[in-house]
Amino acid sequence: KNTEIVGITALQLEHTQLLGNTLEEIAWQKAGIIKENSRVFYMPQPSECIAVIKERFRELKGKSLSQAPAVTDYKWIDCVEPDFTASSEVKALNFSLSTQLSACWLKSRKLISEDFFVGDAMMAVDNKFINAFKKCQFNGRFEVIDGGNDITYFLDGAHTKDSMQICADWFSKQLKINKAADCINILIFNVTGDRDSELIMKQLHSIRFDYVCFTTNILNNDVYNEQSGEL
Numbered sequence: 001k002n003t004e005i006v007g008i009t010a011l012q013l014e015h016t017q018l019l020g021n022t023l024e025e026i027a028w029q030k031a032g033i034i035k036e037n038s039r040v041f042y043m044p045q046p047s048e049c050i051a052v053i054k055e056r057f058r059e060l061k062g063k064s065l066s067q068a069p070a071v072t073d074y075k076w077i078d079c080v081e082p083d084f085t086a087s088s089e090v091k092a093l094n095f096s097l098s099t100q101l102s103a104c105w106l107k108s109r110k111l112i113s114e115d116f117f118v119g120d121a122m123m124a125v126d127n128k129f130i131n132a133f134k135k136c137q138f139n140g141r142f143e144v145i146d147g148g149n150d151i152t153y154f155l156d157g158a159h160t161k162d163s164m165q166i167c168a169d170w171f172s173k174q175l176k177i178n179k180a181a182d183c184i185n186i187l188i189f190n191v192t193g194d195r196d197s198e199l200i201m202k203q204l205h206s207i208r209f210d211y212v213c214f215t216t217n218i219l220n221n222d223v224y225n226e227q228s229g230e231l
Contacts, residue, residue, distance in 0.1 A: 003035040004108070006062075007101045008042040010093065011049050012160045024052050031056035037063045039120065041100045043093050044068075064120045068096040075124040082130055086177055088142055088170040098136075099129050142170055152178070159195055164203040172207060190215045 011027050027049040034040055040062050042053055050067075057065045071084065071092045084092040103122035106112040116124040145153040154174060158167040175185075187209040191197045 003033065003038050005101055005104050006034050006038045006040045007097050008033070008040065008045075008053060009097065010043045010090075011045055012162045024048050027052035028056060031060075034060045034062045036061040039063050039104050040065045041068050041097060041104070041121075042066075043097055066100070066120045068093070068100045069121055069123065071096055073123065077124050077126040079125070079127040079130055082133070086173055088166055088173075090166055091142065095133050098133065099125060102129070102132070142167075144174070159191070159200070161196075161199050161203060164200045168203050168207060175207075184210045186211045186213065188213045188215060190217065192217055 008030060011023060011030060023046055027045070031053045034057055038060075040053075040057060042050070042065075044067060045053070054065065071081070074081070074096075082092075082095065084095070100122060103112060103116065104120070107114065107117065107122075112122075116122045140155050140157045143153075143155040145155065147153050154171055156167040156170070158164040185208060187204065187207075189201065189212065191200065
């Protein structure tokens with residue numbers, strides 16, 4: 001009941017067996033996190049999702065509703081705007097949403113100057129927010145690991161058509177940054193649940209992979225036997 005601040009990220013067709021088969025149904029379920037007097041921030045969404053979020057906001061009696069600004073709309077105070085060009089647009093969206101959520105919390109406790117705000121949205125950013133974002137890590141999401149011996153691992157947990165396209169764009173950028181004429185690209189692919197593997201993999205067709213490995217979700221025979229009830 002006491003959900004003071006709410007953030008709604010970009011909505012996609014995922015977990016359809018639980019959330020619904022359309023974006024509107026998924027938006028309705030996701031917006032259920034809104035509680036009475038919640039301050040709500042959301043990422044840019046398809047118009048049909050925004051309509052549902054607004055409807056749920058009114059129904060659940062939220063306090064304020066705002067879209068997180070684009071990073072290009074911020075004023076940067078005594079700091080340099082982060083460079084998101086080498087990464088993914090998702091990181092820019094995450095930066096803006098997380099900035100709004102944390103700033104709203106700080107404002108409610110009078111721990112940040114109101115001069116930073118235009119209405120409910122904070123529009124001026126200083127180094128505290130940039131440094132905090134740089135220290136945040138989300139393992140398995142746009143993650144790069146130096147494995148030594150000239151091996152680099154690029155990890156991402158994309159599991160929808162849209163998120164895999166974003167992953168493909170991100171990996172393509174990494175290939176341009178880390179140019180190596182003799183590099184070998186190996187895709188290790190795994191999917192769980194009832195997701196459409198063919199649809200997801202189609203988003204990777206633009207990338208040249210020298211080898212492709214498909215992995216199962218069965219770790220070993222003991223695990224398989226335990227899951228199947230066999231000895």
